[in-house]
Amino acid sequence: MEGKVYTGEDYKTKFNPRDYLKTYYAFDSGTVAENEILKFLLNNLFETFSPGGVGGDILIDVGTGPTIYQLLSACEAFREIIVSDYLELNLREADKWLKKEPGAYDWSPAVQYVCELEGDRSKWQEKEARLQRTVTRLLTCDVNQPRPLGSAQVPAVDCVLTLLALECACRDVDAYQAAIRSLVGLLKPGGHLVTSVALHLQNYMVGHSKFFGLPLEKETVEKALQEAGCQVLKSQYSPINYSEAYCINEGLYFVVARKDPGA
Numbered sequence: 015m016e017g018k019v020y021t022g023e024d025y026k027t028k029f030n031p032r033d034y035l036k037t038y039y040a041f042d043s044g045t046v047a048e049n050e051i052l053k054f055l056l057n058n059l060f061e062t063f064s065p066g067g068v069g070g071d072i073l074i075d076v077g078t079g080p081t082i083y084q085l086l087s088a089c090e091a092f093r094e095i096i097v098s099d100y101l102e103l104n105l106r107e108a109d110k111w112l113k114k115e116p117g118a119y120d121w122s123p124a125v126q127y128v129c130e131l132e133g134d135r136s137k138w139q140e141k142e143a144r145l146q147r148t149v150t151r152l153l154t155c156d157v158n159q160p161r162p163l164g165s166a167q168v169p170a171v172d173c174v175l176t177l178l179a180l181e182c183a184c185r186d187v188d189a190y191q192a193a194i195r196s197l198v199g200l201l202k203p204g205g206h207l208v209t210s211v212a213l214h215l216q217n218y219m220v221g222h223s224k225f226f227g228l229p230l231e232k233e234t235v236e237k238a239l240q241e242a243g244c245q246v247l248k249s250q251y252s253p254i255n256y257s258e259a260y261c262i263n264e265g266l267y268f269v270v271a272r273k274d275p276g277a
């Protein structure tokens with residue numbers, strides 16, 4: 015992987031949502047590593063948001079990208095979901111699916127997979143409809159700002175979800191810790207932060223564009239959560255790596271943490 019490495023504002027001109035989806039979320043027809051990673055995430059999200067698990071009134075997904083897979087289990091556990099990303103273009107792509115517009119990405123293999131986990135694969139269209147009505151707002155955000163949602167009026171939420179985003183957005187560990195602190199600041203006391211990190215990330219490709227990745231270790235992720243006032247309730251490591259041609263990482267980490275109820 016040689017050539018210029020994009021970061022920060024470069025996202026606005028170099029990140030192509032359709033290339034991203036095609037490379038990492040082809041699922042049924044994609045390469046094995048990317049499929050296994052998606053299954054790892056979907057399985058963990060299913061467990062996390064199952065009845066008796068994490069749930070509540072509002073969930074906000076930060077760094078949503080053009081994807082909706084991460085909300086398929088959560089939409090059963092929350093009354094309202096807000097999605098947010100740095101890029102309008104990504105929100106537009108997600109919105110196409112939410113509004114069932116022509117040319118929207120086909121998530122049905124992932125939706126069917128999650129329905130199978132829930133016990134009835136045949137209910138996938140009902141789940142699509144449920145998610146489409148549960149997402150109420152799409153907001154731009156910047157995790158490198160102390161107020162990631164800017165001037166948007168959002169009440170304190172029960173859950174912040176952020177998958178595979180902070181290690182792409184933050185230039186160093188200090189910025190990562192600050193981003194975690196700001197995201198914990200969006201939570202009600204006792205609320206949950208659910209995150210997944212591509213560990214030891216170096217770079218990742220979107221089409222022909224190479225993007226920066228911050229190499230993080232499990233311990234750095236846990237320390238950032240603890241220093242932000244959270245207790246780590248569950249962590250799951252997987253040694254799976256992305257296909258080397260697309261992304262250099264060493265394993266994945268899925269973490270559920272809870273903000274101090276007295277905070």
Ligand SMILES: C[S@@+](CC[C@H](N)C(=O)[O-])C[C@H]1O[C@@H](n2cnc3c(N)ncnc32)[C@H](O)[C@@H]1O
Nearest residue numbers: 077078079100101155156157177178179182183
């Ligand atoms: C690798 S993608 C992850 C997308 C999605 N969460 C997923 O699981 O596939 C990284 C995302 O981080 C977003 N991003 C980059 N810089 C950001 C920033 N400063 N604030 C918020 N999001 C940012 C990008 O627009 C992109 O959608």
